[in-house]
Amino acid sequence: MRTISVKDITKKVRDLCISAAYDLEPDVAGAIRAARDSEASPLGKEVLGQIIDNFEIAGRESVPMCQDTGIAVFFIEVGRDVFLDGSIEDAVNEGVRQGYKDGFLRKSVCHPIKRINTGDNTPAIIHTSIVEGDKVKIKIAPKGAGSENMSRLKMLKPAEGIPGIKSFVVESIKEAGGNPCPPIVVGVGIGGSFEKSAILAKTALLRSVGSKNPDSDVAALEGELLTLVNNLGIGPMGFGGTTTALAVHVETYPCHIASLPVALNIQCHADRHKEAVI
Amino acid sequence: MTEPKRITAPLTDADTAKLKAGDKVLITGVLYTARDAAHKRLIELLDRGEKLPFDIKGQIIYYVGPTPPKPGQVIGSAGPTTSGRMDAYTPRLLDLGLKGMVGKGARNREVLDSIKKNRAVYMAAVGGAAALIARSIKKAEIIAYGDLGPEAVRRLEVVDFPAIVVNDAEGGDLFLQGVEKYRRGA
Numbered sequence: 001m002r003t004i005s006v007k008d009i010t011k012k013v014r015d016l017c018i019s020a021a022y023d024l025e026p027d028v029a030g031a032i033r034a035a036r037d038s039e040a041s042p043l044g045k046e047v048l049g050q051i052i053d054n055f056e057i058a059g060r061e062s063v064p065m066c067q068d069t070g071i072a073v074f075f076i077e078v079g080r081d082v083f084l085d086g087s088i089e090d091a092v093n094e095g096v097r098q099g100y101k102d103g104f105l106r107k108s109v110c111h112p113i114k115r116i117n118t119g120d121n122t123p124a125i126i127h128t129s130i131v132e133g134d135k136v137k138i139k140i141a142p143k144g145a146g147s148e149n150m151s152r153l154k155m156l157k158p159a160e161g162i163p164g165i166k167s168f169v170v171e172s173i174k175e176a177g178g179n180p181c182p183p184i185v186v187g188v189g190i191g192g193s194f195e196k197s198a199i200l201a202k203t204a205l206l207r208s209v210g211s212k213n214p215d216s217d218v219a220a221l222e223g224e225l226l227t228l229v230n231n232l233g234i235g236p237m238g239f240g241g242t243t244t245a246l247a248v249h250v251e252t253y254p255c256h257i258a259s260l261p262v263a264l265n266i267q268c269h270a271d272r273h274k275e276a277v278i
Numbered sequence: 279m280t281e282p283k284r285i286t287a288p289l290t291d292a293d294t295a296k297l298k299a300g301d302k303v304l305i306t307g308v309l310y311t312a313r314d315a316a317h318k319r320l321i322e323l324l325d326r327g328e329k330l331p332f333d334i335k336g337q338i339i340y341y342v343g344p345t346p347p348k349p350g351q352v353i354g355s356a357g358p359t360t361s362g363r364m365d366a367y368t369p370r371l372l373d374l375g376l377k378g379m380v381g382k383g384a385r386n387r388e389v390l391d392s393i394k395k396n397r398a399v400y401m402a403a404v405g406g407a408a409a410l411i412a413r414s415i416k417k418a419e420i421i422a423y424g425d426l427g428p429e430a431v432r433r434l435e436v437v438d439f440p441a442i443v444v445n446d447a448e449g450g451d452l453f454l455q456g457v458e459k460y461r462r463g464a
């Protein structure tokens with residue numbers, strides 16, 4: 001047994017909230033730079049240039065790259081040999097409270113019906129799982145509404161198969177147009193149950209941008225979907241161009257013989273994800 | 279890439295006549311900020327027959343909810359939010375003389391028709407380019423609904439604020455034209 005103080009979790013979460021908002025991860029930055037070089041539309045190139053200037057300024061001056069610093073989403077893996085001396089949920093929410101205040105981040109969380117802002121960006125969305133080992137791994141992926149609002153879930157009929165999956169993904173992205181701030185990263189969850197497919201789509205976005213699914217069939221589907229999405233011509237910010245998506249990541253899970261859940265989670269170019277291990 | 283056109287806000291019909299879908303522009307002058315919650319209140323004022331908190335004639339509204347400024351900053355990061363959420367409120371403001379809007383994403387048919395009818399213009403700023411855009415904002419002052427925090431109505435003074443014309447007064451639409459040009463396959 002290793003004892004981990006929840007105070008250390010709060011501190012880590014605070015720092016992750018701030019650094020995620022200020023510093024774009026190298027995988028995303030690299031994908032955006034490559035897109036600027038390959039983009040066919042002059043206006044699209046210009047937009048990608050502004051996006052690059054922007055994340056460079058944000059990193060250099062320690063300011064948020066986007067004003068929508070998001071709702072804070074966490075995936076936390078707790079080793080089964082870890083003893084926590086308090087509530088992990090309270091610790092994470094306290095970290096969010098401190099991070100969004102100290103980092104001058106926007107508080108964008110409100111009551112769903114009364115629409116009254118909670119004032120400190122809590123509560124966070126926290127997914128925890130128990131894993132082997134004696135460490136705690138915290139992944140943060142703060143999510144803005146522009147791209148989250150364009151996400152979709154559909155229970156397909158098994159007979160619709162791969163063509164049905166493709167048309168659902170492509171039609172949803174076409175409908176989204178410039179709203180989710182393209183270039184986007186597309187997370188697709190296929191299988192599981194209603195809620196499992198959504199979690200798969202979200203976790204697909206945590207992968208390093210452009211990484212391939214280890215299953216070669218799934219990797220091939222990722223490649224085909226990427227081509228189809230980029231053929232839409234939506235381009236950077238929807239102004240037309242050859243870069244609509246930087247990558248498509250697909251995750252799968254077995255499902256009921258009578259169902260085929262498919263979830264699509266769209267991530268904007270301000271693709272903020274960070275992790276830390278305690 | 280062609281050189282950007284410089285415009286000064288507030289705008290006149292002569293200004294909007296010069297702008298075409300796809301033009302890059304640099305805006306200097308005054309912008310007012312408002313998002314969903316502020317729009318709702320503005321429309322409620324009009325419903326009660328009361329005056330708006332600013333003279334809307336010729337003005338540009340920027341759809342933005344900035345981050346809090348750090349000490350020494352005029353404003354925090356301040357990129358555009360999705361404009362479609364304001365569609366329900368926009369035609370009424372255009373009929374009162376609103377001349378321009380800056381946001382991101384597409385507008386609905388009613389807004390496009392109203393833009394044309396009122397000789398107005400809809401522009402997009404690069405979504406997510408919030409730290410870059412904030413540099414063009416030289417002054418920011420809350421003029422209404424301070425209780426809404428990031429959603430308050432602010433009067434901004436800007437110099438060379440970068441935007442792109444999406445919908446012009448003649449019905450030109452960059453989203454349609456641009457996407458058509460780069461669409462491939464079926």
Ligand code: SF4
Nearest residue numbers: 066144146181268406
């Ligand atoms: S979609 Fe992303 S980049 Fe665009 S405004 Fe929202 S958080 Fe920022």
